[in-house]
Amino acid sequence: MHKCARCGREIQKLEEVSSGCPCGSKTFVFDREVAAKVAEAAATPPLEIPSGKNSEAPLHVIAPSEVLMEKAGAEAAQIAPSVSFAEKKAEADGKAPNSYFARATFTSEDVENIKIVTEGVFLVDVNALSKNPVVLKDDDGVYFVKIPFGAEEEISKPVIDKPNGGKEKKD
Amino acid sequence: MIKRIIGWFHGLFKKKKQLNLGIYGSPNAGKTTLANRMCVEFLGEPMGAVSPIPHETRTVQKKDNVTVKLRGCTLSMNLLDMPGIAVKVDYRDFLEYGVGKEEAQKRAREATKGVVEAVRHMDKVDAALFIIDATEDPYTQVNITILGNMEARNIPVVVVANKIDLPNANISRVREAFPGYDFVEISAMTGENLPRLYREISNKLS
Numbered sequence: 491m492h493k494c495a496r497c498g499r500e501i502q503k504l505e506e507v508s509s510g511c512p513c514g515s516k517t518f519v520f521d522r523e524v525a526a527k528v529a530e531a532a533a534t535p536p537l538e539i540p541s542g543k544n545s546e547a548p549l550h551v552i553a554p555s556e557v558l559m560e561k562a563g564a565e566a567a568q569i570a571p572s573v574s575f576a577e578k579k580a581e582a583d584g585k586a587p588n589s590y591f592a593r594a595t596f597t598s599e600d601v602e603n604i605k606i607v608t609e610g611v612f613l614v615d616v617n618a619l620s621k622n623p624v625v626l627k628d629d630d631g632v633y634f635v636k637i638p639f640g641a642e643e644e645i646s647k648p649v650i651d652k653p654n655g656g657k658e659k660k661d
Numbered sequence: 662m663i664k665r666i667i668g669w670f671h672g673l674f675k676k677k678k679q680l681n682l683g684i685y686g687s688p689n690a691g692k693t694t695l696a697n698r699m700c701v702e703f704l705g706e707p708m709g710a711v712s713p714i715p716h717e718t719r720t721v722q723k724k725d726n727v728t729v730k731l732r733g734c735t736l737s738m739n740l741l742d743m744p745g746i747a748v749k750v751d752y753r754d755f756l757e758y759g760v761g762k763e764e765a766q767k768r769a770r771e772a773t774k775g776v777v778e779a780v781r782h783m784d785k786v787d788a789a790l791f792i793i794d795a796t797e798d799p800y801t802q803v804n805i806t807i808l809g810n811m812e813a814r815n816i817p818v819v820v821v822a823n824k825i826d827l828p829n830a831n832i833s834r835v836r837e838a839f840p841g842y843d844f845v846e847i848s849a850m851t852g853e854n855l856p857r858l859y860r861e862i863s864n865k866l867s
Contacts, residue, residue, distance in 0.1 A: 599770075601770050601773045601774045601777065602773070621781075622777050622780075622781065623776075623777055623780050625773060625776075625777060630751075631752055631766055631769065632749065632750070632751045632752070632753075632769075633749065633750040633751075633769060633770075633772075633773040634748065634749050635747065635748050635749070635750070635773065635776050635777070636748070637746070637748065637780055637803075637806045637807065637810060638780070638810075
């Protein structure tokens with residue numbers, strides 16, 4: 491960003507550098523800090539721009555990260571300001587943040603062996619699935635049971651060879 | 662040879678295995694009502710509580726050595742009253758019976774646990790009574806799946822159409838839905854046709 495060396499006015503167009511400042515000066519100074527701020531604002535599109543009655547007030551560009559921090563709460567922002575943003579970004583990208591799985595675990599009290607962590611994200615208790623029918627619990631607390639067929643279980647049992655040539659199914 | 666002799670001795674002193682008869686069906690089909698009637702008749706004490714709220718029986722109830730005396734023979738067995746089997750347990754269904762939300766959610770969890778327990782017990786029963794509410798549509802996922810499951814496991818089963826004392830009971834509809842099975846229509850509430858059911862049980866277990 492160029493400023494007039496005499497009056498300090500910030501120039502808006504590059505043509506002004508060649509034509510000169512309205513004050514008559516043709517000497518300009520390049521301000522790196524202001525230039526960096528403008529570049530950052532251009533990289534992150536503004537979410538909220540005051541308009542109408544407040545149009546005379548100085549423009550305040552709100553970056554997306556600021557909005558998320560505000561939503562997550564001041565306390566959360568102080569502890570881990572980047573976690574909330576990362577999670578929100580992961581979710582926006584269609585991925586389940588790790589914290590979703592951290593808070594959804596199976597306990598001995600749970601009947602279900604499949605949990606819906608969030609829309610499209612499931613947690614599976616593989617160990618329980620090997621012993622029990624499929625039991626799914628949805629967000630509303632409704633249980634769904636898939637009853638297996640005995641024949642399927644028989645098929646899944648491994649057949650082991652006996653030394654005398656016969657075969658038996660292992661329980 | 663020595664192994665054979667040991668096996669013969671073992672068999673001689675081994676306690677004779679008591680046969681397990683499982684009572685299966687959907688919630689509120691009348692399983693516990695039938696189990697209670699049999700237990701009171703042959704043991705002098707009931708099996709468990711009965712309620713209009715579905716999933717009242719949420720754990721497997723067992724009565725050992727129930728001796729059924731029929732004309733000409735005596736049959737001793739363990740009677741297992743299973744929790745009602747459902748493919749969906751929604752706690753909101755209990756709310757309309759005046760149960761609080763927290764209690765309803767607890768009941769739904771226990772009921773689901775009961776369904777799992779009932780399915781797992783299929784490996785332990787020697788024969789089963791499959792109770793169907795004759796006032797309801799018999800073509801349900803539970804009825805078809807459980808009966809198919811028992812057939813796949815070679816469990817002898819008697820299909821029992823219950824609640825024939827009610828005016829809207831449709832016995833022929835249940836019979837036509839499951840034509841390949843031994844079939845008895847009863848009223849567990851009034852005791853109607855129970856001697857015929859006992860004869861069918863005797864045929865299955867003997």
